[in-house]
Amino acid sequence: MSKYIIVFTFFFCSQVQASVYFIKSAKVDLLSAAEKGSDVVATLERDTEVKELDVDRTWVKVESDGKAGWVSKIFLSKKKSMGTSQSLLDTDEDLSSSARKRASALTSAGAARGLRAGSDQLYQEDGEENLAALKIMESWKVDDEVGLEFLMNPQGEL
Amino acid sequence: MKWLLLLLMMSQAFASHQQYRKRISQMKVExxxxxxxxxxxxxxxxxxxxxxxxxxxxxxxxxxxxxxxGAGLAQMIGRPELDYHFAVIVDDDINAYAGPGGYIFITSGAIALMKNEAQLIGVLAHEIAHVNKRSVVKKLKIRGDDDSLAAGLGVLIGGATASYRKALESALDKAFDLLFEEGISMKEELLADYLALLTLQAQGLNWQSYIDYLANMDKAIAKGQGEVVQKTHPPTSERIDSLNRHVKSWDESPKEVNQTRFKKYGKVN
Incomplete structure (x- = not known):
């Protein structure tokens, strides 16, 4: 009887896999304790696969490449990212074709034309929309690295 | 012996069924x-x-x-496939808005109410959380024949005829109403508050200051500075209660609020 129980337990356990996550942030420090300010064990980059080892409230102990440490759960995702905005825009042709394949034949070409981000025109510029202000807002976009550095360093200046 | 075998088969079937359901669900919402x-x-x-x-x-x-x-926060907790854009708009009403595609607005009234950088980071993180959830486009429920957003919204945006333009106009009006009249969903607002707090905690910043900001906002609302937020968000007391439940098990809030930098750059002129 006991051997069946062992077999069953083994079989059941094999169904429950350790949780695997991906790093969501551009980069995140793996900490020695579940607290900001702890020693940094390693720095992980976006989409690094990590395995969950332990959980302490909002912190998760993970392992990657032989190194274990703690990260806030806000930096973890169940799925890999879709790539950066730059990589998406670089593949304009493929994206249009992808949209074309999936949209109806009647409207697909128009849909593809309209899907390019950052185009200079709006489709509904009818007086209620302010394209000039939008362009100003878009011109304020700050370099990602500069923004991250500024956020991480409270002494940072503009 | 028989019942053990039966149990094994059932657990295997259950696991397979769960995986199947997961695959189907991913196919529809990918x-x-x-x-x-x-x-x-x-x-x-x-x-x-x-x-x-x-x-x-x-x-x-x-x-x-x-x-x-905002750019730094987007790198930390946002969707890497988007370019986030941030702007302060002139309005005494205290609020912030997250549009689809990463366009985030914060009112001058909201900034004027803030006392430190931690509060600003909390509010920006709340809005990024909405963008992450694709709150507005999901609520619009515009999907194409193949259940994709591209085939739904894309058709409206790319459509050349008057009827498509009319439909796009209608979708934009609806989205505008969601942000300024109806609100997204009370549950999602509470979740965005929680994620704002988590962001502050992960940064080693004073997360209590975000709760304090909400308390100050409640006072300002009572003075008439929360016309929109009252319509679109849960009562502020409910938001504060929800956050207080979350932080019950947390260690004490750190003291750091990045006051000096906020004093230098965060004043509304």
């Missing part, structure tokens, strides 16, 4: 590059509409400050 570009395009239209109603604050230093902090 969000691909074309969907992202449709979202950006629609978000851009909506942002222009918002800017047709509200002026950009002319204080360049403050705009740069908000955009820089």
């Amino acid at each position: 969000y691909d590059e074309a969907d992202v570009l449709a979202e950006i395009k629609f978000g851009r239209e909506l942002a222009a509409k918002i800017l047709g109603k509200y002026q950009l604050l002319s204080d360049q230093k403050l705009q740069q400050y908000v955009s820089t902090l």
Whole structure:
């Protein structure tokens, strides 16, 4: 009887896999304790696969490449990212074709034309929309690295 | 012996069924590059509409400050496939808005109410959480024949005829109403508050200051500075109660609020 129980337990356990996550942030420090300010064990980059080892409230102990440490759960995702905005825009042709394949034949070409981000025109510029202000807002976009550095360093200046 | 075998077979069947259900569910809601570009395009239209109603604050230093902090936060907790854009708009009402595609607005009234950078980071993180959830486009329920956003929104955006333009106009009006009249969902607002707090905690910043900001907002609402937020968000007391439940098990809030930098750049001129 006991051997069946062992077999069953083994079989059941094999169904429950350790949780695997991906790093969501551009980069995140793996900490020695579940607290900001702890020693940094390693720095992980976006989409690094990590395995969950332990959980302490909002912190998760993970392992990657032989190194274990703690990260806030806000930096973890169940799925890999879709790539950066730059990589998406670089593949304009493929994206249009992808949209074309999936949209109806009647409207697909128009849909593809309209899907390019950052185009200079709006489709509904009818007086209620302010394209000039939008362009100003878009011109304020700050370099990602500069923004991250500024956020991480409270002494940072503009 | 028989019942053991039966149990084994049942657990195997259950696991397979769960995996099957997961695959089916992923097939229906998978969000691909074309969907992202449709979202950006629609978000851009909506942002222009918002800017047709509200002026950009002319204080360049403050705009740069908000955009820089926002860019850093987007790198930390946002969707990498989007370029996030931030702007302070002129309005005494205390609020912030997250449009599709990463267009985020914060009112001058909200900034004026803030006392430190941690509070600003909390509010920006709350809005990024909405963008992450694709709150507006999901609520619009515009999907194409193949259940994709690209085929739904993309058709409206790319459509050349008057009827398509009319449909797009209607979708934009609906999205505008969601942000300024109806609200997204009370549950999602509470979740965004929680994620704002988590962000502050992960940064080693004083997360209590975000709760304090909400308490100050409640007072300002009582003085008439929360016309929109009252319609679109849960009662502030409920938001505070919800956060207090979350932080019950947390260690004491750190003291750091980045006061010095906020004093230098965060004043509304």
